[in-house]
Amino acid sequence: MTQLLPRIFPRSFLSPPSILARTFTCSPALQKQNRNPKMATVKTKTGQEVDRLVLDSMLRRRMFYTPSFEIYGGVSGLYDYGPPGTALVNNLTDVWRKHFVLEEDMLEVDCTMLTPHDILKTSGHVDKFADWMCKDPKTGEIFRADHLVEEVLEARLKGDKEARGQKVEVDAEKEAKKKKKSKGETKAVKLDDAVVKEYEETLAQLDNFDGPELEQIIKKFDIRNPVTDGPVLPPVAFNLMFQTSIGPSSNMPGYLRPETAQGQFLNFQKLLEFNQQGMPFASASIGKSFRNEISPRAGLLRVREFLMAEIEHYVDPEGGKKHPRFVEVKDVEMSLLDRDVQLSGRTQTTKMTIGKAVETGLVDNETLGYFLARIQLFLTKIGVDFNKLRFRQHMQNEMAHYAADCWDAELHTSYGWIECVGCADRSAYDLTVHKNKTGAPLVVRETRAEPLRVEEWQIDIEKKKFGPRFKKDAKTVEAAVDALSQELREKLSLDLKNTGKIEIDVDGVGSGKVELDKELINIEKRTRVENVREYTPNVIEPSFGIGRILYCMVEHVYWSRAGDEARGVLSFPPAVAPTKVLLVPLSTNPAFKPLIQSLSSKLRKIGVFSRVDDSSASIGKRYARNDELGTPFGITVDFQSVKDNTITLRDRDSTKQVRASEDEILAALKSLTDGEETWADIIKRLPEFTGQEVE
Numbered sequence: 001m002t003q004l005l006p007r008i009f010p011r012s013f014l015s016p017p018s019i020l021a022r023t024f025t026c027s028p029a030l031q032k033q034n035r036n037p038k039m040a041t042v043k044t045k046t047g048q049e050v051d052r053l054v055l056d057s058m059l060r061r062r063m064f065y066t067p068s069f070e071i072y073g074g075v076s077g078l079y080d081y082g083p084p085g086t087a088l089v090n091n092l093t094d095v096w097r098k099h100f101v102l103e104e105d106m107l108e109v110d111c112t113m114l115t116p117h118d119i120l121k122t123s124g125h126v127d128k129f130a131d132w133m134c135k136d137p138k139t140g141e142i143f144r145a146d147h148l149v150e151e152v153l154e155a156r157l158k159g160d161k162e163a164r165g166q167k168v169e170v171d172a173e174k175e176a177k178k179k180k181k182s183k184g185e186t187k188a189v190k191l192d193d194a195v196v197k198e199y200e201e202t203l204a205q206l207d208n209f210d211g212p213e214l215e216q217i218i219k220k221f222d223i224r225n226p227v228t229d230g231p232v233l234p235p236v237a238f239n240l241m242f243q244t245s246i247g248p249s250s251n252m253p254g255y256l257r258p259e260t261a262q263g264q265f266l267n268f269q270k271l272l273e274f275n276q277q278g279m280p281f282a283s284a285s286i287g288k289s290f291r292n293e294i295s296p297r298a299g300l301l302r303v304r305e306f307l308m309a310e311i312e313h314y315v316d317p318e319g320g321k322k323h324p325r326f327v328e329v330k331d332v333e334m335s336l337l338d339r340d341v342q343l344s345g346r347t348q349t350t351k352m353t354i355g356k357a358v359e360t361g362l363v364d365n366e367t368l369g370y371f372l373a374r375i376q377l378f379l380t381k382i383g384v385d386f387n388k389l390r391f392r393q394h395m396q397n398e399m400a401h402y403a404a405d406c407w408d409a410e411l412h413t414s415y416g417w418i419e420c421v422g423c424a425d426r427s428a429y430d431l432t433v434h435k436n437k438t439g440a441p442l443v444v445r446e447t448r449a450e451p452l453r454v455e456e457w458q459i460d461i462e463k464k465k466f467g468p469r470f471k472k473d474a475k476t477v478e479a480a481v482d483a484l485s486q487e488l489r490e491k492l493s494l495d496l497k498n499t500g501k502i503e504i505d506v507d508g509v510g511s512g513k514v515e516l517d518k519e520l521i522n523i524e525k526r527t528r529v530e531n532v533r534e535y536t537p538n539v540i541e542p543s544f545g546i547g548r549i550l551y552c553m554v555e556h557v558y559w560s561r562a563g564d565e566a567r568g569v570l571s572f573p574p575a576v577a578p579t580k581v582l583l584v585p586l587s588t589n590p591a592f593k594p595l596i597q598s599l600s601s602k603l604r605k606i607g608v609f610s611r612v613d614d615s616s617a618s619i620g621k622r623y624a625r626n627d628e629l630g631t632p633f634g635i636t637v638d639f640q641s642v643k644d645n646t647i648t649l650r651d652r653d654s655t656k657q658v659r660a661s662e663d664e665i666l667a668a669l670k671s672l673t674d675g676e677e678t679w680a681d682i683i684k685r686l687p688e689f690t691g692q693e694v695e
C-alpha cells in the first residue's frame with residue numbers, strides 16, 4: 001500500500017463570511033484567475049524555456065498549494081498548502097532556524113498575531129502602512145497606483161519597440177488578460193527618444209514615489225485604465241491592515257499584525273535580561289502576517305496572509321556598528337544594484353565582495369553587510385540560483401525616514417525581479433517610540449570604565465502641578481519634554497526666561513501643541529557625572545517572506561527531462577525536499593513487503609523522511625511522479641535484494657544508480673540528507689549499477 005505523506009496542512013487563518021455562514025459566493029477575481037490564460041515563460045536551470053502554465057499546473061496537480069475556499073469560489077490572495085507544499089515550508093523554516101537562530105544564538109519568540117490599536121498607532125502602522133490606489137470612476141475598478149503606472153508605461157515601451165522592429169519579450173499572461181477584457185492590444189507606436197528615456201527613468205524609480213508624486217506622473221503621462229482607456233481618479237492611501245476588535249464589548253480595536261517585528265520590540269527589555277544584558281544580540285520569530293493587499297496577484301508572490309521569518313538584531317549605535325563575525329563573510333561576492341544606478345534609470349548590478357561594499361560605504365555598516373551576506377548564503381543553500389539573485393538598495397524616499405540603509409534580496413523569475421527578503425537598518429526608531437509612549441526602559445545600561453562628565457541642559461518638572469494640569473496626558477507630555485534635544489532645550493531656556501512660557505509639540509495630545517510655564521518647568525545648564533552609559537540600540541532587521549522565497553526557488557530548481565515539458569523535475573536540495581527518499585518495490589509481489597517495511601522503519605529511525613510507492617505503475621512512471629515532487633533519491637528493491645540484502649540507490653538529477661548493502665545505502669542516505677556528502681562523493685565510493693533490476 002502506498003504510504004501517505006502527512007496529512008496535516010495549514011489552512012488559511014482568514015475565512016470569508018461566505019464560508020463561515022455556509023453560503024455560496026464566487027469571487028470574480030478567482031474566476032478570472034482560473035480562466036488561466038496562456039502564461040509567460042520560465043527559463044529553467046538547464047536553459048529551456050517552458051510555458052509557466054506547465055509548471056503551474058504541475059504544482060497544483062501535485063498539490064503544492066491550492067486556492068483557499070476554492071469550492072466556494074475562492075478569495076484572491078489566500079492559499080492553502082498541500083502536503084508537499086507544507087513539507088517544503090517546514091523544511092525551509094527548519095533550514096532558516098539552523099542557519100540563523102542556531103548559528104547565531106538568537107532568541108526565538110512566538111508573539112500573538114492579534115495586536116491592539118495603540119501598539120500599531122505608536123509604531124506608525126495605523127497612519128502610514130498604506131499603499132496608493134486609484135479608482136476608475138466609471139467601472140469601479142481599483143488599481144494599485146504604482147502597478148498601474150508600471151503596466152501602462154511598460155506597454156507603451158513595448159509598443160515603441162515593436163514600431164522600431166526590435167525583439168519584444170512578451171508577458172503572455174498580461175497580454176492575454178488584456179485581450180480578453182478589451183478590444184485593445186499593445187499598439188505599435190513609436191515614441192520620441194526623450195519620452196522613452198523619461199519612461200525608463202520613471203520605471204527604474206517607481207518605488208521611490210509617494211501618492212502626490214504618483215498623481216503627477218499619472219497626469220503627466222496621461223495614464224488611464226489599460227482596459228477601457230478611461231481616466232482614473234487621483235491616488236488615495238489605503239491602509240493594508242485587517243482591522244478587528246478584541247473582546248465582546250468591541251471597545252478594544254485591534255489589527256491582525258502586518259509583520260512579526262512589533263512583538264519582538266515590545267519584549268526587548270525581557271529579552272535583554274534573558275541574555276544577561278549581553279550586547280549585541282538578536283531575537284527572531286516565524287509566524288503569520290496579514291496584509292489586505294489592493295491587488296493580490298501572481299500566485300504566492302502577493303497574498304493577503306503569509307508566513308514571515310524575521311530577525312531583529314540589536315546593536316550599539318556607537319563604534320560604527322561593527323559585527324564580530326564580519327570577517328567570516330567579507331569575501332562573499334554579491335550582485336549589488338545601488339541607489340545611484342537606479343536614479344540614473346539603469347538596472348546594471350555591480351559584482352563586489354561584501355567586504356569591499358562596506359569598506360567603500362556602499363553598504364552602510366558591517367552588521368548590515370554581515371546579514372546581507374548571510375541572507376545570500378541562506379538563499380543559495382536552499383536552491384536559489386546565484387545568477388538570478390541581486391541585492392537592490394532602497395532609494396531615499398522608498399526607505400522609512402528613520403532608516404539608515406535598506407537592501408532587498410530580489411530573485412529573478414518569470415514575473416521579473418521579486419523582492420523576497422528585506423534587510424533594513426531601522427536605527428533606534430522602534431524602541432524609541434515604544435519607550436516614549438509607555439515609559440518602559442527599552443534601553444541598554446552599561447557601567448562605564450571611566451565616569452563621564454557631561455555639561456548639559458537639564459529640565460526639572462514640577463510633578464505635583466504637572467499631573468493636575470495635564471491629567472491623563474501627563475505621562476505623554478512628560479515623555480515629550482524628556483525627548484527634547486539639547487539644542488532645543490538651550491533655545492527654550494531663553495524663551496522661558498524672556499516670556500515666562502514655552503510651547504512644545506506633543507504627539508497624540510489634542511492639537512499637538514502644549515504650553516508650559518515657569519510654574520511647571522525649569523531649564524538649567526548643569527554638569528552631570530555619568531557612571532552608567534544608557535543607550536537605545538539600533539536594529540538591523542532581515543525580514544523573509546517564506547511563500548515568496550518558496551515560489552521563486554521552485555522556478556529556479558525546475559527543469560524538464562530530455563527537453564520534454566511533460567517530464568518536469570524539481571531539483572530541490574535534499575535539505576528542503578518534501579520527501580527525501582522514495583521506496584520502490586520492483587512489482588506488487590508480496591515478497592518485497594517485509595524488506596520495504598524494514599527499510600521504511602530504519603529510515604524513520606535515522607530521521608530520513610521516506611515514502612513508499614508500491615502502486616502497479618511502472619518503475620519509470622513512479623520515479624517520474626517523484627521527480628515532479630522533487631524527491632532527490634530512490635531505493636529500488638528487487639529479487640536480488642530479497643536474496644542478498646543489496647539495494648539500489650538512484651539520484652534524481654542524473655538518474656544514475658549505485659548498488660550496495662542495505663547498511664551502506666542507509667549510511668549514504670543519511671550523509672546525503674545531512675549535507676555531509678553529495679551524489680558525486682557517493683558515486684565515487686559505491687559501485688555504480690548500470691544493469692536491470694532482477695525480476
Ligand SMILES: Nc1ncnc2c1ncn2[C@@H]1O[C@H](COP(=O)(O)OP(=O)(O)OP(=O)(O)O)[C@@H](O)[C@H]1O
Binds near residue numbers: 300303420543547549
Ligand atoms: N503580500 C505579500 N505576499 C507575500 N509575501 C509578502 C507580501 N508582502 C511582503 N511579503 C514578504 O515579506 C517580506 C518583508 O516584508 P516588507 O514589508 O519588507 O515587504 P514590502 O516591501 O511591503 O513588499 P512589497 O513592496 O512587495 O509589497 C518581503 O520581502 C516579502 O518576501
